[in-house]
Amino acid sequence: MSALIDSITGSRAFGFLARTILTSMFWLSGIAKLADFNAGIAEMAHFGLEPPALFNIATAVTQIVGSVLIIANRWTWLGAGMLAVFTALTIPIAHTFWTMQEPMRTIEFHVVMEHITVIGALMVVAWKSSKAPVVPAQ
Template sequence: MSMSWFGYLGRTVLTFMFWSSGLAKLFDSDAGLAEMRHFGLVPEVLFYFATVITLLAGSLLVILDRWAWFGAGALAVFTTLTIPIAHNFWAMEEPLKTMEFHVVMEHITVVGGLIVAIYASAIRKVRSHSSKLPR
């Protein structure tokens, strides 16, 4: 019995925070642009489009396991960059400081999950390739 559906499910859940955010920004561009302005990202239109493309394309590459290393890598870099831009807990006062610190810890954990996805994709490809070699 093939378990490939389980891989698709896992990769879809892993990327949920990215593709759901990308779709929300795509369907409500005013809110997406306001978010870019809120964080001081200028020009906001450029950052808006780059964000939507990164979130949606990166998620799709991971979910489909096609160039998953590139999609997961882009999402990992994106997630890491949000820390100093949107979650700079070190410059905040309590209780927001502690809440944002926990968000940063979750972001780091998600980056770890994306690294595992890259590793798992590479292992699947090596095993798939080696099973096609003549014995």
């Protein structure tokens, strides 16, 4: 059974599917920001990002380019880094749970924990895509 699982999870198709699913929240959001540009601008304005049109473009480009780099498995570390930094920056901009009253405080806290988990997943992608040999801790 182990050999079957290894052959599935070690396949190129599995890797492609895994990278596509992991990044789907980013590239879908980026496409949506470009497809409904006015809604993207309104979202940026809602969070006080000025000029909102420029932030909408920068956000969409970051989300799409970072995703493409990961999905293509080329410069994966850069794509993962782009999306991890982007995700970390959304916390103090859009998910300020510490300023909220209950029940929103708890809801946004859980969103932040999910963001931190996604950052961890992106770190794993960067780590596993590295061609460098693993050096045991001393």
